[in-house]
Amino acid sequence: MSSSTTSSTDKKIEERLHELEHKEKKWKELNEIMDKHAEKAKTKVVFDVGGKIFATTKDTLLSQPDTFFTAMMRSGRWCPDADGSYFIDRDPTYFGMIINYLRTGRFVFD
DSSP: OOHHHHHHHHHHHHHHHHHHHHHHHHHHHHHHHHHHHHHHHHTEEEEEETTEEEEEEHHHHTSSSSSHHHHHHHHSOOOOOTTSEEEEOSOGGGHHHHHHHHHHSSOOOO
């Protein structure tokens, strides 16, 4: 093989190696994101508010201190119903906005 052919082959190998390393890094980042989402899914909390179902995570419920939800989650006394949901006997109209506030720290009125 000539020197120029070897150099060209080496360059292609280096480019391919760099490309694979980049893909591996992206793959690891995606796996980390998926692991975080999977971990949050393990802490899923379902509410039945006046007959309407809402779902969120325990992390979201505990995001603001000294709330109804922090008291509920930390007391250990409020148990879910047989279907796994927590029943709240209230009008569900604004419950979604409350959960979104816990997610974002901002009230959004539509």
